[in-house]
Amino acid sequence: MCIQVITIIMACFSGFRSWWMGDLIKYYTLYTNCNGIDWRKHVFSDYTNMGIRILFRGVGFLGLPYEVCVFVIAAFIAMTLGLLIYRYSPSPYWSYLMFIAMGFYVFTFSGLKQTCAMGFVMLAMMGILDNKPRRFFIWTIIAGVFHAPAFIFLFAYPIAKKKIDIGYIAITIAVIGAVYLFRGQIVELLAEAYYEGEKFYTADGTIGGRALMMIFIMAFGLFMRPLRRDDVMYRQVFNLMVVAVIIQYFSMYDNVFSRLADYYYQFIVLFMPLIMEEGEHQALVQPERKYTIRYFAHNNYVLIGLMITLFALWYYNSYVGSSQTILQDFKFFWQIDPYSLYGQ
Template identity: 25%
Template sequence: MLPYLLVLSLVVFWIVLEKKSLNRTSFWLPLIVLTLFAGGRSYRVGTDTWNYTRNFNNQLSIKNFRFSEDIEFGYQTLEYIILSLTKNYFWLLIITSLVIVYCYLKIIKRYSVNYWFSVFLFITLGTYTFFFNGLRQGLAMAIFILSIPYLLEKRFIPYLLICAIASLFHITALFVVPFYFIVNLKIKPIYKIIMTFFGSLLLSRLLVSYIASTNDRYEGYTKVSEEAGGYLTLGFYVIIMIGTIFIGYIYKIKDINFQKLIVFYTSGVFFIIPLAMLGTNPSGPQRLLNYFTWTLVLILPIVFKKINNIYISSISVFAFIIYFILTTSKFSNLSPYIINPMFMVF
């Protein structure tokens, strides 16, 4: 767990230092550090990393590479290109890490009202470490992030195009297309949320069955899970949702981007609740939650800036660190962090 905390501390410290000393928003060093940390890990870090690096570990000849109907074409093309150049899985992890971290930092830098805090949340809330396991969906989510300006500016065509590109790496990216209309409908937010919840209540079982039918890899989505991790995570984000809505109402936060992101986040959480009620595997459809929870890296800095209370901010930072430690050490086989053997000198 210590390596994760050291990386968190280094990145946040450098961002604050560069801002104080040069009055400049740090981008490149956080990008390099977070990319190298993610890309330099062993295939044994993360429950699914071995599956993604299997062809590299098996030294698969490019002549024997076969495109599968069970894996999205975009990801397979990327793997094929890298595999044709090298058999070292480091390059798969470092390239995908660079793309993912770059996409997030680009949007955070553009929209955050408190950059260091947003990057802190990006790491501690698990958005950063999500792709340590779900690499394909992590890529899809990161590409989808680039559509946020078009969601906020009400430009459907580029929003749809980016979602389509993201779906080449994980089909679930198409799931967020309807939320463009939910966010931009000219009705009260409460009606949007109610519509989303009952729509999910009616369609959730059909959605899970459809996802499972499109790909044999997703059959586990329909299986009932006895794991508590998914419910704890969902509960955590429901509590944050309630808190942000309450504070937004009390402090009358009128920022238009804040309002749209809150609707996007809240409607996403309410859509996932019926999926969770099905008792499905948390590593399955409940992973869709991550398409929405990343918005907290932009929402919460606005909330805490409005509250402007050092004690509440300090307690919250401490709570997020505890959450980061618990989720990283207990779930998804992320701890201990093991470096790629190619970097082991001794």
């Protein structure tokens, strides 16, 4: 019931927003082009990110306004998130706190293509957790049709399934070393593959604050819930967090790599609830693991949870403070008539 209520609130709050804000104005131009006389030229101009154009054309063909597209996308991401949390998260509180505090929800207000793609990636993640590789592959391909960088999630299935052993540690160290030594060449490759050959530069080559925070959270997770071979879902999510940190490292070149890392890092909505799951509850759900679980007193979880909540609120406030360009124009559709402003 809690998840259903939050899903409705998130869908309505985001879905009833006016499109007179941020990139939504540019998307409206695309929407009108996809439903004009020369719609075929715009919808099928190229195959990159064609999914959003097909969606726009489909909604326009039904005679529905652009606002319907905005609402459908908002409802889609809210429902896929709710389904993911309902099926796999031991704590909706931590899941929704992370989704909001880490800035994912604010981002959905403006980035329609990636919002659609991230929703489909959530469905692909369910394929990983349910051991359904075909389902994983289909949903990831659909995500890439909406936003080409989402194809990077195609590596997620074998990475998530990799068992934690000496080989895993050796491979991880080797990858980190290769990333550090060949970061320039890797950036050029990623730019060519995902960002149409755009050039990225770095001033000092230092690791960004977000990457350091991600590393700290992973270290905290290992302390609270050490990796065990039989702790399958936690191990799989942890593996994806490692990939997120590696991709985030490249944000020293440009912030677009933070958006690329988000295809993996959005699953902090599962990682945080898993590391904050009390030992007694883990043992109740998985009794075969009761002798390998690290236990803490309930009061310790309460204190740690309070500290994490305060940190999340601080981080969210910092993120929102840097997102004023997105939020300063936020209005509900009944508060403004964007059609009277468009083109002026």
